[in-house]
Each structure stands twice: as C-alpha cells, then as structure tokens.
Amino acid sequence: MTEVRKVCVVVTARPSYSRVKTALKAIENHPGLELQLVVAASALLEKYGSAVNYIEEDGFKIDARVFNVLEGENLTAAAKTTGIGILELSTVFENLRPDIVISIADRFETMATAIAASYMNIPLGHIQGGEVTGNIDEKVRHAITKLADYHLVASEGAKERVIKLGEEGNMVFNTGCPSIDLAKQVQNDPVLDFDPYEKYGGVGKLQDLEGGYFVVMQHPVTTQYAAARKQVEETLEAMIEVNKPVLWFWPNVDAGSDGTSNGIRAFRERNPGNPFHFFKNMEPKDFLKLLINADALIGNSSVGIRECAFLGIPVVNIGVRQQGRERGSNVIDVDYDKEAIIGALKAITSQPRPSGSGVYGGGDAGEKIAEVLNKVPLRFHKTITY
Secondary structure (H helix, E strand, O other): OOOOEEEEEEEOOHHHHHHHHHHHHHHHHOOOEEEEEEEEHHHHOHHHOOHHHHHHHOOOOOOEEEOOOOOOOOHHHHHHHHHHHHHHHHHHHHHHOOOEEEEEOOOOOHHHHHHHHHHOOOOEEEEOOOOOOOOHHHHHHHHHHHHOOEEEEOOHHHHHHHHHOOOOHHHEEEOOOHHHHHHHHHHHOOOOOOOHHHHHOOEEOOOOOOOOOEEEEOOOOHHHHHHHHHHHHHHHHHHOOOOOOEEEEOOOOOOOHHHHHHHHHHHHHHOOOOOEEEEOOOOHHHHHHHHHOOOEEEEOOHHHOOHHHHHOOOEEEEOOOOOOOOOOOOEEEEOOOHHHHHHHHHHHHOOOOOOOOOOOOOOOHHHHHHHHHHHOOOOOOOOOOO
C-alpha cells in the first residue's frame, strides 16, 4: 500500500489564499495526499482582513498558526518579520514532519517558508515561480526558485524562465494559476448575488452600484516605499473625478503601506463628499464577482494581470509593480499620474469589453498541482549540471 504524503502549505497573506484555495481543496480530496495547513503573518491579522476567518469558513482545518508580523511596515520590519518566520516555521515543520512543503508566490515573508524547509531537508514546492515584476517580489521569487525542488508555474513563459535559471525541466510543471480556477467558477456564475456593503461593512459612502462602478486595489512598491503616499494620492485625485461609485481595497502589509494608508485617510478628511467606499477583504469568489461586474479595475494588483485577463475585465495598471508580467489585451499601463490615469480610464471604458485570455491557465490548476505532488519523487537535492 502506498504511503499517504503529507503536504504542508503555508498561507501568509490575504492574496495568497485566493492563489491557492483550489489547490488546497484538491490536495485535501486526493487519496494519496494529506493536507497540513499553516496560516501565518498578515493572514492572521484583522488589520489586513483576517483571511484566516475565510479559510475556516471554507472548512479547512488549520494545523498551526504563526504570528510573526512585526509592526512598522518598513524595510526593517519586513526583514525582521521574515526572520521571525524562519524561527517559528522551523518549529512547526519539526512538529508536523511534512513530506513536502509548499511556498506560494513571491511575497517577502514567503522566503521564511522556503528557507526553513530547505535548511531542514524537506522537499520544497513553489507555486508561481518564474515570473517577472518590478518589486522586491522579483528577488524573492527567483530566490525561492533556486531553493525549491518542484516548480508549479502558471504560464509557459514562466516555465521557460525557470528552466533558464538552471532548474531541471522534468521538475518544472505548467499547471496554470489556481486563482484562475476560481475565476472560471465565477465566469460560469457571474451574478452579483450579495450586497457588498451589507456583507462586508467597510467605511465610506454607500452608493447604488446598478449604474456601474470601479474597483481600486493599490499596494505600495517596496523598492519605492518612500513614495507610497504620493503615488496613492495621484490615484485618489484621479478617481474622485469619475462620476461613478469607487470600491477601494486596503493595501497589503508591505514596506510603504503606512504611507498608502495615511494618504487615503488624509484625502478622506479633505474630501468628505468623496465617492469611495473602503473594504479590508472579501471572500475570493465574492471579490471576483465584484470585479466581473465592475467597469474596470484600477491599481497595481496582480489580480488585474491574472484573473482579470481570464475574465476579460478592463484594467488600468499603475506603475512598475507588475512590470514584466505576461499580459492579456485587457490592460492599459500608466505611470503614477492623475491625468494619465483619467485618460486610460476614458480609453478603456469607451472600448468594447476585452476578450478573455488563457495565458495563466484554463481553470484546472488545483487538480494538476495535486497530481504533481502525488507523483514527484521525494527529494531535497538537485542534480543539475551547469
């Protein structure tokens, strides 16, 4: 009888959960795999939307919680948060004794997952490696690629890049992105069947969404963190001029997010009649339903590059945070400039809705990831000849 493999997935942030939700379910349902779920960092914090609540509501059992976020939201706090993560996750892995550990994407604190597993000789899988962006995520992503034994990438371009980085081709699998699995479910059932104000509360003006609305999700860029407040002010100035409701999501925990948050708060005080309503978080499927019914997404979130490409949602992508990522035809790129943002909004909403793109997969990534994890040889070394 084949022994069941213990797969330990570490979720560290709000977006990481939507990136991996269908893979968690597929691992949990696979007869050859046992899911071990660790929730850490900002995914545990109410300030950043308490992603842990949605994880539990979806029925997942959490095997360990790691509180490692150091307050400060600056570069020093990010480094120390990662260091605490290594300390705490090492203990978690020692207790759970997984056969494989999974690190998700490229947020700064995911480095702790990769280092702890690698130093403990635990086989490491990495979801969404091989991509290119204009942020600290770029360094983190490629560093985890070199630490990882299995590469579960989201596109053909990412697969080619991981192999060029020196990884063995037979350990690189283009599974697509698990977030596209959720997007496909929403594509098949796009009705906005909930009241976002009633269900998620938030702060700001309550407006009728029947006539259309915009969604904004803008995070600080860690390599430009000192400019975060000025950057978000340009977007705020642009969005206050639109004649539609604006649903705005709070930034991630990154260096510079204090600047982004303070810029938003100061702007609200100066403009009490603004058309904005602010949310901390939503269940992944609800958020995608909100997006598919929106006129456009504005900001610099990877959801504009991934899920919105698949769903054909117009996107005004601001700045360098997503620079280099493969794109669909749904994106207009602009700098942090009020007039450029307004111009892009006018252009993108005056055109026909863009066609969907399968650049990040077709909606079956979770099942593919579970199958790969069930079949790959268990190893924590590399046999590459450079």
